[in-house]
Amino acid sequence: MSIEHSILAVISFRPSSGYDIKSEFEHKAAGLFWGMSYGSLYPKLKKLEADGFIVTIEADTDGRKKKLYELTKKGWGELDKWLGMTPSPPIIKDELFMKLASWHSEMDLDLLALHLESRKNESGDLLKYIKEWRHNQKSYINSVGMLGIRYAELKLEAELKWIDESLEAINNQDMPDGQDPFGLEEELLKRRERAFKTLDKE
Amino acid sequence: MSIEHSILAVISFRPSSGYDIKSEFEHKAAGLFWGMSYGSLYPKLKKLEADGFIVTIEADTDGRKKKLYELTKKGWGELDKWLGMTPSPPIIKDELFMKLASWHSEMDLDLLALHLESRKNESGDLLKYIKEWRHNQKSYINSVGMLGIRYAELKLEAELKWIDESLEAINNQDMPDGQDPFGLEEELLKRRERAFKTLDKE
DNA sequence: TTCCGCATGTAATCTGTTACATGATTAC
DNA sequence: GTAATCATGTAACAGATTACATGCGGAA
Numbered sequence: 001m002s003i004e005h006s007i008l009a010v011i012s013f014r015p016s017s018g019y020d021i022k023s024e025f026e027h028k029a030a031g032l033f034w035g036m037s038y039g040s041l042y043p044k045l046k047k048l049e050a051d052g053f054i055v056t057i058e059a060d061t062d063g064r065k066k067k068l069y070e071l072t073k074k075g076w077g078e079l080d081k082w083l084g085m086t087p088s089p090p091i092i093k094d095e096l097f098m099k100l101a102s103w104h105s106e107m108d109l110d111l112l113a114l115h116l117e118s119r120k121n122e123s124g125d126l127l128k129y130i131k132e133w134r135h136n137q138k139s140y141i142n143s144v145g146m147l148g149i150r151y152a153e154l155k156l157e158a159e160l161k162w163i164d165e166s167l168e169a170i171n172n173q174d175m176p177d178g179q180d181p182f183g184l185e186e187e188l189l190k191r192r193e194r195a196f197k198t199l200d201k202e
Numbered sequence: 203m204s205i206e207h208s209i210l211a212v213i214s215f216r217p218s219s220g221y222d223i224k225s226e227f228e229h230k231a232a233g234l235f236w237g238m239s240y241g242s243l244y245p246k247l248k249k250l251e252a253d254g255f256i257v258t259i260e261a262d263t264d265g266r267k268k269k270l271y272e273l274t275k276k277g278w279g280e281l282d283k284w285l286g287m288t289p290s291p292p293i294i295k296d297e298l299f300m301k302l303a304s305w306h307s308e309m310d311l312d313l314l315a316l317h318l319e320s321r322k323n324e325s326g327d328l329l330k331y332i333k334e335w336r337h338n339q340k341s342y343i344n345s346v347g348m349l350g351i352r353y354a355e356l357k358l359e360a361e362l363k364w365i366d367e368s369l370e371a372i373n374n375q376d377m378p379d380g381q382d383p384f385g386l387e388e389e390l391l392k393r394r395e396r397a398f399k400t401l402d403k404e
Numbered sequence: 405t406t407c408c409g410c411a412t413g414t415a416a417t418c419t420g421t422t423a424c425a426t427g428a429t430t431a432c
Numbered sequence: 433g434t435a436a437t438c439a440t441g442t443a444a445c446a447g448a449t450t451a452c453a454t455g456c457g458g459a460a
Contacts (some may be wrong), residue, residue, distance in 0.1 A: 002295075002297060002300075003447085003448085005300070006300050009300060009301075009303065009304030010304075012304055012306065012390065013304075013386060013390065014386060014389070014390075015393075017410095017411070017412090018411075018412065018413085019410060019411050019412075023410095032294075032299065033294055033295065033296040033299035033300060034295055034296075034299075034300055035293070035295075035448095036448085037448070037449055037450080038412080038413075038449095039413090039414080039415095039448070039449055039450070039451090040447075040448050040449075042412065042413055042414085043413090043414090064410065064411075064456075064457070065411085065456090066410085066411065066412090067411090067412080070393070070397075071393070071394075071397055072397055072400075073397045073398050073400060075397070076394055076397050076398065079304070080308070080309065082301075083301050083304065083305060083309050083313075084309070084313055086316070086317060086320050087296075087297035087298040087300075087301055087317055087320075087321065088297050089321075089324055090294060090295065090296040090297075090298070091237070091293075091294070091295040091296075092234075092235055092292060092293070092294050093204075093235065093236055093237075093292065093293040094235040094236075094289075094292035094293075095204060095289035095290050095292075096289040096292070096353075097234065097235035097236075097350050097353060097354070098204075098207070098208050098211060098235060098236055098289075099211075099284075099285050099289055100346050100347055100349055100350030100353070101211065101343075101347045101350050102211030102212075102214055102215075102281070102285065102347075103285060103344070103346035103347065104214065104344070105344070106282070107282065107285050107286070109346075111285075111286055112346065114288070115288060115289055118288050118289075119289065119291075122291055134381070135381070136381075137381060137383050138383060139381065140380075140381070140382050140383075140384065140386040140387070141303075141380050141381050141382075142305070142306070142307070142380040142382065142387055143377035143378055143379060143380045144302050144305035144311075144314065144377070144380075145302055145303045145304075145305065145380060146377075146378040146379065146380050147302055147368045147371065147377070147378065148299050148302030148303050150364060150367075150368075150378070151298075151299060151302070151361075151364050151368075152299070154360045154361075154363065154364045155357060155360055155361065155364075157360070158356045158357055158359070158360035159353075159356075159357065161356070162352060162353050162356045162357075165352075166349045166352075166353075169349065175345035175346070175348075175349070176345055176348040176349065176352070177345060177348065178342075178343050178344040178345045178346075178347060178348050179336070179337070179338075179339060179341065179342070179343050180342050180343075180344065181339050181340060181342075182342065184215060184216060184342040185342070185344055187216070188214065188215065188216075191217075191272070191273070192273075192278055195272075195273060195274060195275045195277070195278050196275050196278065198274075198275060205419085205420085219438095219439070219440085220439075220440065220441085221437095221438060221439050221440075225438095237420095238420090239420070239421055239422080240421095240440080240441075240442095241420070241421055241422070241423090241441090241442080241443095242419070242420050242421075244440065244441055244442085245441090245442090266428075266429065266430095266438065266439075267428085267439085268438085268439065268440090269439090269440080
């Protein structure tokens with residue numbers, strides 16, 4: 001039920017159209033920790049309106065017609081109720097971590113370094129973007145929101161620091177010790193070799 | 203297509219049953235950055251077998267019958283191919299951040315402090331768990347995997363540090379400055395008041 | 405006049421979870 | 433003997449994306 005709440009939250013900043021909300025998630029702070037596509041957004045807006053959380057205001061800003069949505073009493077109430085509930089733990093899906101966890105000794109470490117460089121660029125760009133954005137004098141961020149921005153910055157800085165450490169470990173061939181109490185790494189290589197020796201039967 | 207690859211990755215450690223794979227995602231490293239339920243796991247295993255990435259080995263470990271899956275040549279190849287591809291950016295959904303971003307001045311800051319305390323406990327527990335786990339002499343983690351563990355630790359430490367800073371800011375009434383070039387905060391409170399004054403019509 | 409950004413939407417599809425059903429083995 | 437854990441699966445549903453369809457207004 002949380003996408004709906006994110007939508008209510010964005011509308012709370014100012015009356016917004018579907019397009020406005022999408023850009024908030026694409027180009028603004030909200031997108032750092034949440035995502036959304038038109039395919040789910042517009043149906044949700046209809047549902048939220050049908051349930052009485054928001055109402056439509058026909059408007060033409062800049063000579064362009066659009067449907068603005070505004071929160072109702074019920075909508076504001078729902079927003080407050082949601083804000084008051086303990087937030088659920090973050091959901092993180094990070095392919096980089098999965099790849100690290102399943103890297104094996106037949107895979108080239110230089111390739112891993114490329115992956116790290118790539119992540120470094122992405123996260124670096126994002127961090128730069130956030131740092132500019134928090135001072136751009138265009139976007140609305142209140143003092144609590146600023147704590148959130150700081151949260152994002154610290155996480156990205158930690159990630160970048162870790163990437164540099166890891167790249168150094170790879171380049172200096174100074175990797176940390178693993179733990180392998182049952183000799184699985186050796187087994188793995190044997191199993192792999194065995195599989196590669198079998199003829200394809202299908 | 204990444205859940206499938208995570209499954210292949212787990213099987214690469216050792217031949218595994220569906221149950222084994224699930225516990226890997228529930229209690230082990232993999233679960234830190236990925237999740238999976240039986241409802242998707244078992245069908246995926248069937249599909250992976252039908253596509254020739256894995257094969258079944260009937261086995262009875264500890265007197266208990268189970269279906270172990272092992273990678274085929276094609277499966278190992280697919281795993282290597284996946285490992286070689288640039289990992290996609292992490293997907294993060296964090297309700298705490300969304301709530302920070304949409305907090306408004308009618309909401310009690312002490313309530314926010316409770317949310318932060320709650321996250322502090324969750325993340326603290328997780329960090330403690332990881333720190334123990336990396337030295338438990340029971341789990342297989344190679345040196346590259348250890349980099350991943352370090353990644354998780356640093357992120358959690360950054361989060362905990364941020365929480366303490368933020369709690370202090372709240373308690374000392376020393377919140378950071380926001381930015382509000384168009385006076386949206388004032389507008390918001392007006393809109394909110396207006397909405398609460400209207401009679402319910404539905 | 406053509407392209408880009410604004411603007412709204414739907415249908416098909418994909419992806420994954422929840423809840424249920426079933427049963428064996430082990431620890432207390 | 434009974435609760436917990438091991439073990440495999442399915443049906444119904446929830447949740448979200450992709451690709452498509454459509455059209456206006458302003459800038460080059």
